[in-house]
Amino acid sequence: MFAMLIAAVFYALLARLFWLQVLQEEIFLNKAVVQSTRWIPEKASRGEIMDARGDVLVTNRPVYNLTLNYIGLRNQDIEQVVEDLVLVLEDPDITVEAIRASIDSQSSRLYEPIMIKRDIPLETVIRLEERRWQLPGIMIETSPRRLYLYGGMMGHLLGYVHPIKEEIDEPGYENHGLGDLVGKTGVEKSYEFELKGTNGYREVTVNARNHPLEEITYIPSVTGNSLQLTTDMKLQKVLEDVFEEVLANVAGSYPKANAGAAVVLDVNTGGVLAMMSYPEMYPDDFNGNSMSQEHADYYFNQQPAALYNRAMQGSYVPGSTFKPITGMAALASGNLTVNTRITCGGAYWYKPYIKCTGVHGSLNYYQAMARSCNVYFQEAARRAGIGNIGAIGHEFNMDARTGLDLPYEGAGLLPSVNWQSVEFSRRSESINRDTDRQLDDLETEYLSLLASAETDQDKRRLEREWSSKKNTLEARRRERLNEDTTWRDADTFNTGIGQGYNQYTIVELAAYVATIANGGTYYTPYVVDKIYYPDGRLKSRHEPQGRRVDVEQWILDATKQAMTSAARPGGTAYGAFAGLPAGIGGGAKTGTAQPGRAGYIKNKDFDGLFICFAPAEDPQIAFACVMEHGHSGSGSAGLVAKGVLEYFFMERDIPGEG
């Protein structure tokens, strides 16, 4: 009986062993490998960003970090190394206790290098290198930190990076790891996947206490691709400097002036030559270190908040810079020719009798554009009709985002017939909803009053009251529907002179001017010209995306010519061109807009706008600028244009092919 028992026990044990070791071997072997292997990421360096000249704008500063690498060290050695290290460093913050504490705090991940100190100065690096033989396991690691060489200049366009947060779970970010930097705005965001690079890895085996044993594989990281922008930092600097100078002067007379934006485009490609937004954004302020309250207010809370890129995220009432669209719509309608003369008597003859900037007398198309006559363009708008204005605006892409390769682009508002029908049905819904609710409330109130009424006389009185109040509400409903959901002639007149519902981004304005300037091709603006591999090979080059606008050529030519009239002596925009050498010239339109927004007092506070192209013959650049509270177009944004034009045609050296 004992023998049977013994045999049974051994049979059971061997059977189980056979199952574990022979049949299940691979499963357990795999488990053993998985639990003893660790992957240590090596962060890739982000690609650089250069301007059109090839000058580096954004690069990475190698920061020296002092780490202690446990791989290959025994306990006794570590003690000695730590003591020696403290002696060499002579840093009051780095004591044996402090190092031991950081080792302890990382005791479960000893296979990763232990950070002793970040961003150590070069002298310390040299001192450590000299004593490397006595400091086994000590490593000086370089980790890249984003460096914006021009501070806040072009900051909005470049954007900033920040340690990755919620993006890590989004599609496309599978190759990002914890602690990676990720572009949040600007080019840094829109070209994240070019700039990022590929993280490398070290694979090490560890024992049960996570103490590293040996390195198995090493896959080095790959630096991200670098970008060459269409922008020219020298032009950008002039633009920003001039803007600030003009702003300071304007603010002397109009203290509310404190913000604005400008865009310079290459009219033949749509490439952005310069783009600014004021107040400035310094990308380094977002480098992941905690932000001071002062900075946070500057970027997020104060008015105007600096984080916002006013050149493409904000839309502005265009004022008279919209008049070329109105003019083209009138010409296209056939109800106006370039020689049709309209007489300005100081105010329009239809309601609401909007005043003009002066008494201009009899004007043709060119004269009207040069003088920016409100009467002429109200009449032009009336003759064109809002349908034609919307159609021309649509041709110039005024009702959509330009498609610029920067994130968070805003879109303008073109009060076309399409927009009206959507907007008006939304409003009538809202008016009906309001009125119905009020009628319901009234019913509830009077039903309960009637229920508690004691005499028939009271009841009759209450019923009369109720009925009268109902009628009032219904009358109000009809009045509001009539007022808010119908397009009136006055709306057309307002639209024609760039007021009313009109709102556009500065990039939209620049792209439309560029289209007039180049004779009718609408180019989608872009900021990244070329993408290079880290070894310098060209990866891709942006092909300009052009589309012919469906506007008759003579209309485009006439309008372009009309705009050049405004830039000649006697034109409202002449000031910007006065200093240029003879023969250059250009075309322009000033704008003085009443935004009707909070903070603006009617007929007192105006935004100054200016759009232009130059030279007059074979134009090269298009420009659009707004200065909030700039009071007049020519006296604010026009002066910015002057500075940019004079630099561009008088001082600027041509950037070589990068």
Add this chain to the structure above:
Amino acid sequence: MKDKIRLAVKNLDYTLLAFLLLILCAGLMVLKSASVSAAVKNDTNYLLQQGLAALVGLILILGMQSIDISRLMNFEKLIYGLMNLMLLAVLLFGESAKGAQRYLDVGPIRIQPAEPAKIMLIFCLAKYLGGKNGQLKTWRQLIPALIYGAIPLGLIVIQPDLGTGLVIVAILFGMLLAGGGSLWKLLLMFGGGISGVVVWIYGHVNMGWWLPLEDYQLMRLLVFIDPEYDPRGWGWNLIQAQITVGSGGLWGQGWGRGAQTGSGYLPEQWTDFIFCVLGEEFGFVGCFVVLALFFALLMRCLVIAARAKNLFGGLVISGVVSMLLFHILQNVGMVVGIMPITGIPLPFISYGRSALLANMMAVGMVLNVGVYKDAALF
């Protein structure tokens, strides 16, 4: 005396001794790689310590053969009393290890009284049950025998040393059976006892009944049912043990080349979990060889028992066989995941000098029965 030495040389069962020596050699080989990491950490040469203990054990075994242990039967009451006193002493003055009162420091020597207690109990029970001459059929006859064993069992369990307690139970079962106990009555008693314990534990976990078990012992039992229940805590041992054994495969990873063994994934791999090291480095083939040696050793013991001159000799051997068998079943079974974790070492292979000496003395007793098999000499 000379006669006895001549008799011992003539009658000694060299087959059994050879199996024992082979197992000891295999054990030292495995211990060499199992103790590498621990040796550095604790600055102890485990291999040397164990080798010396084995040498002392061999001398003891040979020395034991100079007297017929059945002649010492008359000291049964003295030995029984001494054993219980020792167990009581460890309860009162013992040093604790892992929350249990297990060590007793006697001068410079540190002993675990539970180890010699097993041998002493086998001896005493053999005398006690032998005196019954197989009269163990009725409950009235069985109960006193049970109480006889229950006293040292109780003292061990409340140390608390659950593992050794279970060994005592196994010894009791085996010797009662060999002593003529009715199989179904024994199964009823032991089965009933085990069921009772299960119900008790269930009551403790779910209804808060009092239980003389430490939490760590309870956890060991619970993770046996579901190791992933607490994979970094108590389930860790069980999961790692299976990974280690399983990754050995048919031929093993080679002596001293076990990845799991070398990386210290297993706690106590030189004691309770040493079989894992054997499994990883020598594979199924190595495990088979070692288990075959154990099987041969136990079968050889049974052969000697069959030739014993009296019931006492047979009972001693059945006690020793029960003890070793249970150790093997429990230790290897725990490693391969068919028995709960109880902290019972693998005889002759796990590091532990008290246990090694006790087990070798147990084999010494078996050999002794073989040497003095011939009643005619007296």
